[in-house]
Amino acid sequence: MRTLRFLLQKEFKQILRSRSLLISILMMPIIQLTLMPLAANYEVKNIAVAVVDHDHSSYSRKLIDKIFASKYFSGGSYTTSYSAAGKLIEQNKADIILEIPHGFEDNLIRDDHEQIFLAVNAINGTKAGIGSGYLGAIVADFNNDIRQQWVHASRFSDAPAIDIVPANWYNPFMSYFLFMVPGLIVSLLTGLGVFSASLNIVKEKEIGTIEQINVTPIRKYHFILGKLIPYWVLGMTVFTIGMLVSRFVYGIVPLGSIPMLYGFLSVYLVTLLGAGLLISTYSDTQQQAVSLAFFFMLIFNMISGVFTSIDSMPEWGKVMSYFSPMSHFAAVMRMVVLKGSTFHDIMPHFLAIVLLGIVFNTWAILNYRKTT
Amino acid sequence: MDAITLDNITKTYNKGKVLAVDKATFTVAEGEMFGLIGPDGAGKTSIFRVLTTLLLPDGGSGTVAGFDIVDQYKEIRNCIGYMPGKFSLYQDLSVEENLKFFATIFETTIEENYELIKDIYIQIEPFKTRRAGKLSGGMKQKLALCCALIHKPKVLFLDEPTTGVDAVSRVEFWEMLKRLKHQGITILVSTPYMDEAVLCDRIALIQDGKILSIDSSENTMKKYPGRMYAVHSLNMHKLLKDLRSYPDTLSCFTFGDSMHLTFREDNDGNVTRLNEYLNNIGHTNLEIKEIQAGIEDYFIKISEPAHG
Numbered sequence: 001m002r003t004l005r006f007l008l009q010k011e012f013k014q015i016l017r018s019r020s021l022l023i024s025i026l027m028m029p030i031i032q033l034t035l036m037p038l039a040a041n042y043e044v045k046n047i048a049v050a051v052v053d054h055d056h057s058s059y060s061r062k063l064i065d066k067i068f069a070s071k072y073f074s075g076g077s078y079t080t081s082y083s084a085a086g087k088l089i090e091q092n093k094a095d096i097i098l099e100i101p102h103g104f105e106d107n108l109i110r111d112d113h114e115q116i117f118l119a120v121n122a123i124n125g126t127k128a129g130i131g132s133g134y135l136g137a138i139v140a141d142f143n144n145d146i147r148q149q150w151v152h153a154s155r156f157s158d159a160p161a162i163d164i165v166p167a168n169w170y171n172p173f174m175s176y177f178l179f180m181v182p183g184l185i186v187s188l189l190t191g192l193g194v195f196s197a198s199l200n201i202v203k204e205k206e207i208g209t210i211e212q213i214n215v216t217p218i219r220k221y222h223f224i225l226g227k228l229i230p231y232w233v234l235g236m237t238v239f240t241i242g243m244l245v246s247r248f249v250y251g252i253v254p255l256g257s258i259p260m261l262y263g264f265l266s267v268y269l270v271t272l273l274g275a276g277l278l279i280s281t282y283s284d285t286q287q288q289a290v291s292l293a294f295f296f297m298l299i300f301n302m303i304s305g306v307f308t309s310i311d312s313m314p315e316w317g318k319v320m321s322y323f324s325p326m327s328h329f330a331a332v333m334r335m336v337v338l339k340g341s342t343f344h345d346i347m348p349h350f351l352a353i354v355l356l357g358i359v360f361n362t363w364a365i366l367n368y369r370k371t372t
Numbered sequence: 373m374d375a376i377t378l379d380n381i382t383k384t385y386n387k388g389k390v391l392a393v394d395k396a397t398f399t400v401a402e403g404e405m406f407g408l409i410g411p412d413g414a415g416k417t418s419i420f421r422v423l424t425t426l427l428l429p430d431g432g433s434g435t436v437a438g439f440d441i442v443d444q445y446k447e448i449r450n451c452i453g454y455m456p457g458k459f460s461l462y463q464d465l466s467v468e469e470n471l472k473f474f475a476t477i478f479e480t481t482i483e484e485n486y487e488l489i490k491d492i493y494i495q496i497e498p499f500k501t502r503r504a505g506k507l508s509g510g511m512k513q514k515l516a517l518c519c520a521l522i523h524k525p526k527v528l529f530l531d532e533p534t535t536g537v538d539a540v541s542r543v544e545f546w547e548m549l550k551r552l553k554h555q556g557i558t559i560l561v562s563t564p565y566m567d568e569a570v571l572c573d574r575i576a577l578i579q580d581g582k583i584l585s586i587d588s589s590e591n592t593m594k595k596y597p598g599r600m601y602a603v604h605s606l607n608m609h610k611l612l613k614d615l616r617s618y619p620d621t622l623s624c625f626t627f628g629d630s631m632h633l634t635f636r637e638d639n640d641g642n643v644t645r646l647n648e649y650l651n652n653i654g655h656t657n658l659e660i661k662e663i664q665a666g667i668e669d670y671f672i673k674i675s676e677p678a679h680g
Contacts, residue, residue, distance in 0.1 A: 006476040014464050208460030212519075215424045215454040216477050217446065 003218055007226030015230055025192065029238050032188055033245040037180050044130040046074045050085040050094035053078065057105035063116075063142050067098070072134045082119075089121050096120050096131055108146065170338045177250045182333040183306035185242035189265075190272060190300060190326045192238055195293050197231045197276030202289040205280075220368065228273045235269040236262070255340030264332055264350060271325045271353050274360030281367040300326040325356050373438060375527050375558035376400040376423065380432035383418045383581075388430075392418040394581040395432065400560055400574075405553045407572030407589075408562035409667065415581035416562040417457060420531045423560070424454045437526045450478070453520035457532040459512045463505025467496055467515055470504050471522060478523035488555065489518045492548055510541035517548065521557075528552065530561040534568065546571050566668035575667070579675045589667060596665035596673065598622075599638050602630040604659040605650065614653060618646065625672060630659075632669055 015021060049067060053060050067073050077094060079085045088094035099117035101107075107114040118135060122128040171178050204210040213223060239262075246252040254261065279296070283289040303313065303321040310321050321327040328349040335341035343350075376399065383393040393415045400406040408416045421427040423436055425445035433440065439447040461470045471493075475482050486493075496514050499507065504515060513533060520528060530549075534542040546568060553559055561572065569575045570589045577584040577592070585592060603624075605611045608631070615624040615631055620642065622634040635642050643660050650658055665673075 002479065003477055006473065010462070010465070010469075010473050013469065014462065017464055207463065208456060208458045209462055211426060211456050212454070212460045212474075214426055215449055215452065216474070217449050218477055 003222050004225055007218070007222060008229060011226055011230045015234070021196065025196075025234055025238055026241065028192065029185070029188055029241045030245055033181060033184060033242055034249055036184055037177050037250075043176055044127050044134075045072055047072055047096060047127065047131040047134070048077070048094045049073050049135075050077045050079055050088045050097045052080070052082050052085050052097060052099040054102040055100050055104035059105040059108060059146075060100045063100070063139070064098075066142055067135065067138055070134065070138060072131070086119075089119070092121075094121070095127060096135060098135070178252060178338060179334070181246045181250050181252055182337045183304075183330050185239065185246065186326060186330045186333050187301055187304065187306050188242065189235060189238050190329070191297050193231060193235050193269060193272040194276045194279070194297060194300075195290070196234065197228065197273045198279040198283070198289045198293050199286055200231070201227055201277065201280035202283050202286050206285050224277065224365070224368070228270075228277065231273055231276070232266075232269045235272070236265065239265055252337065254337040256336035256342070260343055260346075261333070261336050264329070264336075264346065264353070267350070267357065268325065268329045268353055271357030271360055274357055274364055275325070278360055278364035278367065281364055300324045303327060304330050306330045322352065323356065325353055328352050328356075373402060374399040374435075375402045375404070376406075376434070376436055376560060378419070378423070378432070378434045381419070381422055381429045381434055382431035383415075383422055383427060384430050392581050393422070393429075396578075396581070396583050397432075398576050398583060398586050400558060402558055403553065403556050405549065405559045405561065405571075405573045407569050407575040408560065408578055409564075409566065409569045409575050409671070410562075410578035411564055414578045416578060417531055418581075419578075420454070420456075420529050420560070420562065424452060424529055425449060450523075451526045452529060453523070453525035453527070454529045455513075455516045455520045455531065455533055457535060459516060461504050461512075461516060461519060464503060466501050466503055467507070468500040470515065471518055474519040475522045480523050482522065485522055485524045488524055488552075489521050491551060492521075493518050510537050510544075513537055513541070513545060514548075517545075521552070525557065527558045527560065530559065532562055532564065534563060534565065542568070566666065566671065569667045577667075577671055577674065579671075584674050585670075592667055592670055593665060596670045598634050600663055600665040600669060601633045601635075601643065601660055602627070602663045603633050603646075604630045604657070605655040606657045607655065611650075611655060614650065614655070618649065620646070623673070625669075627668070632663075632665075 051064055053064065064076070068076055077085075077088055079088065082097065082099055085094065085097040085099070089097065097117075097119040099119070101114070101116065104114055104116070116139065118132055120128045120132045168174050204213070243254075243258075275296070276293070279289055279292045283292055299320075301307070303310070303317055303324055304326040305321060306326070310318060310327060313321065332341075332346045332349050335346055339345075378396050378398055380395045380397055381393055382391075382395055384391050396415075396419060398406075408419065410416055418427065422429045423434060423441060425436075425441055425448050428442060433442070435441065436448045437451050439445075439451075441448065462473070465473065471482055475485075492514050496507075496511055496518070499511065504512065507515060517530075517533070520530075534545055537545065542565075549559060549561065550571070563569065569592075572589060574586065574588050575592060576586045585595070587595065603611065603615065608626075608629075611631060612624065612626060615621055615633055620635050620637070622636045624631055624633045643662075647658060647660060
């Protein structure tokens with residue numbers, strides 16, 4: 001026990017002395033959590049529409065005004081021909097072309113029927129889909145307005161009308177922050193944990209201090225604990241900073257139990273540091289460790305469900321995400337913060353984390369033995 | 373009792389493809405200063421790492437301070453000091469913090485064994501708050517030695533302690549080692565410098581993992597068969613070529629500012645005849661004198677018999 005205390009003293013001294021590590025631990029959560037949610041926003045806004053109005057009637061004007069009255073569309077450019085609008089798409093200055101045919105108003109009044117043409121730049125599939133959806137809805141709305149004007153009220157009411165009014169549970173205002181900030185905290189914490197733990201152990205290998213340690217009576221488990229405990233404490237600190245930022249910057253108050261979140265986190269960190277330790281046993285230099293950690297972090301992030309929905313992944317993606325500790329913590333964070341889930345609800349994730357923790361740590365310790 | 377024994381220790385790397393130590397056998401008596409002398413890649417560090425329990429040998433057995441290097445590695449770790457060839461203390465901790473750390477993990481204090489390190493520590497004490505990474509090369513060596521000594525080890529392993537250290541610091545360092553020896557600490561030291569070998573009680577010459585000879589440094593030098601001459605002239609480059617092509621030459625090597633030369637057959641007329649020969653082909657400022665062969669001469673002799 002005494003030995004462990006001295007190792008911890010040494011480790012904390014080194015951590016507190018390393019300015020770059022401290023900055024990344026303290027500033028990263030604050031900067032990332034205040035800036036990232038604003039920039040990495042999945043809400044589709046600012047869709048640029050190029051309008052080709054061949055009609056120049058009061059109806060076509062009305063339709064265009066209606067479109068730009070919406071917050072989703074901006075910066076309309078007006079061109080006289082479809083090919084000119086096509087150029088704008090090529091130059092990435094427009095996302096959607098709206099072509100209103102000649103005689104739009106006349107046909108609408110006379111034939112009660114007219115077509116308009118939409119061309120969408122589908123390089124960004126999400127933006128294309130949502131953008132044309134919005135635009136379609138606006139045109140439909142416009143259509144209704146006209147029908148109300150022209151069609152006799154009594155006849156109009158005959159039309160079957162099922163109006164859908166959705167209620168958004170757990171996130172009634174569909175706040176992007178409420179969804180994203182807890183996920184970002186998980187992503188941040190995971191990256192920091194895996195990188196710093198694996199790098200630190202490999203650093204001792206690279207500089208050669210591990211040789212000096214190995215010829216002393218220090219036991220291996222002392223050494224490993226001496227490495228993992230400081231990073232466990234750091235993980236807790238980063239999480240706390242993240243929660244404070246989300247409370248005071250975004251006003252997010254977890255509905256569920258905060259002590260339970262910390263309880264889950266304390267186990268999650270053991271699992272995470274096990275993964276870091278595992279990486280360190282497979283690398284001899286810090287450069288190798290960074291490459292390995294980067295590889296795994298990228299996969300963890302992609303399949304974690306923080307940025308994309310796990311439900312829409314193919315089966316193998318779902319299986320992979322089960323083996324990524326990050327996806328479990330991300331799910332638990334959102335469940336507890338947004339839904340106020342209880343321990344009973346998060347039990348499957350907790351078991352998965354414990355299981356992964358046992359696997360990572362046992363593997364790492366076995367491999368650590370083998371290599372030294 | 374012998375402080376260190378090696379019995380046919382073999383160590384291979386890359387699953388047996390690289391033979392680093394080939395059946396090394398020697399013993400080091402208690403309180404002895406024993407030198408492992410050999411060029412880079414001879415297997416010195418591998419022997420150190422096996423003895424300090426960092427590596428398992430592939431064959432053979434050995435003891436350090438009476439403990440088996442495989443079964444009793446825990447006991448060995450309590451009573452040895454190891455200074456690896458590469459500086460391996462915590463660069464981001466200060467001089468004092470490093471020393472304190474290594475004292476505490478051996479459950480001792482700096483004060484308890486201060487006597488042992490006093491002579492050395494006093495020289496780096498003015499910089500005790502400086503971070504180890506910011507010390508000069510010589511200072512780093514002194515700190516590393518202090519850290520290896522702080523728990524009063526019975527056996528001290530020094531792997532090339534003076535490589536990359538300036539000449540003055542090297543002399544100082546060996547002075548320190550001598551004082552440690554007087555305190556009864558057994559020292560196993562390796563060095564690629566032959567001039568340091570004479571400072572050891574006994575030396576083992578090692579090359580390609582094989583121990584070539586074990587003896588005191590004087591005896592090792594005396595073992596040199598035949599007479600050795602130092603030859604000097606104005607044009608040294610031409611001299612080497614001429615001497616090597618001289619029919620009576622057995623071996624000739626550049627050695628500092630002269631050539632070390634041996635003849636196929638030692639007789640009194642050798643020098644005169646060589647003098648004549650060299651004069652005839654235009655060498656000036658010629659100087660030929662008989663010298664005592666050094667350890668390096670002997671080393672070259674036994675390690676490269678093909679040149680003879």
